[in-house]
Amino acid sequence: MRKPLVMGNWKLNGTKQSVSDLIKAFVEPANRTAGKVDVAICAPAIFIGTVESLAKGSSLQYGSEDCDIHTKGAFTGENSPEMIKEFGCTYAIVGHSERRGYHNESNEYVAQKFKAALDSGLVPVLCVGESEAEYDAGKTMEVVNAEIKAVIDLCGIDSFKNAVIAYEPIWAIGTGKTATPEVAQNVHRQIRDFLKTFSSEVADGTRILYGGSCNAKTAPELFSQADIDGGLIGGASLKAPDFTAIIAAAEANA
Numbered sequence: 001m002r003k004p005l006v007m008g009n010w011k012l013n014g015t016k017q018s019v020s021d022l023i024k025a026f027v028e029p030a031n032r033t034a035g036k037v038d039v040a041i042c043a044p045a046i047f048i049g050t051v052e053s054l055a056k057g058s059s060l061q062y063g064s065e066d067c068d069i070h071t072k073g074a075f076t077g078e079n080s081p082e083m084i085k086e087f088g089c090t091y092a093i094v095g096h097s098e099r100r101g102y103h104n105e106s107n108e109y110v111a112q113k114f115k116a117a118l119d120s121g122l123v124p125v126l127c128v129g130e131s132e133a134e135y136d137a138g139k140t141m142e143v144v145n146a147e148i149k150a151v152i153d154l155c156g157i158d159s160f161k162n163a164v165i166a167y168e169p170i171w172a173i174g175t176g177k178t179a180t181p182e183v184a185q186n187v188h189r190q191i192r193d194f195l196k197t198f199s200s201e202v203a204d205g206t207r208i209l210y211g212g213s214c215n216a217k218t219a220p221e222l223f224s225q226a227d228i229d230g231g232l233i234g235g236a237s238l239k240a241p242d243f244t245a246i247i248a249a250a251e252a253n254a
């Protein structure tokens with residue numbers, strides 16, 4: 001069945017010292033739970049080389065928080081999927097709501113990032129989720145399905161055999177307002193139903209993570225839901241005891 005994935009997303013946080021402390025703290029739980037849970041950290045690009053050397057030989061996986069659509073060229077400030085792959089990354093987050101919002105990334109542009117990551121041998125982690133206004137207006141599935149459909153249109157449904165979806169309601173990110181397990185499960189099930197309209201095999205196999213103020217307290221119940229296959233963890237992945245507890249919650253439900 002689907003192996004749970006607990007992925008940290010450090011965003012724009014960290015120092016050489018904190019990166020070293022946190023990666024050292026996560027290697028042990030990642031190794032201990034490796035048969036049951038995948039554990040990964042997505043770090044700012046400038047720290048990925050450090051993460052690579054600290055995680056070497058361990059079961060701790062890692063990835064980038066974003067990637068460009070190009071392989072190389074005159075695109076100042078960007079990081080290509082090939083570069084990311086060369087540093088041993090397994091994953092690349094694409095379409096995080098902070099990228100969609102602050103950098104005006106459209107569904108079609110995110111789909112191109114997804115394709116670029118996949119073409120380079122990375123596992124894209126496609127973030128989807130609605131704003132508070134869209135949630136209140138009952139538009140969650142309209143928004144989320146459109147974000148997924150843009151990828152299916154460009155890459156085909158089978159591309160999700162090598163990808164992960166993270167449902168992150170924007171109103172829950174960094175706000176302390178976690179979606180209740182029932183609300184989250186309901187959306188995750190509907191995402192799986194949507195995938196099923198294209199392929200039952202892909203729908204059954206695709207890992208769908210929950211993200212948005214997921215922490216050591218809320219993770220156990222969230223992870224016990226049938227269609228929640230782990231979490232994309234922001235703030236709590238910057239605290240070793242909290243992230244370690246979240247890994248344990250995933251292990252308990254694996």
Ligand code: PGA
Pocket residue numbers: 009168172173174175211212213214232233234235236
């Ligand atoms: P949060 O962030 O856990 O701090 O809410 C999650 C995310 O944005 O990936």
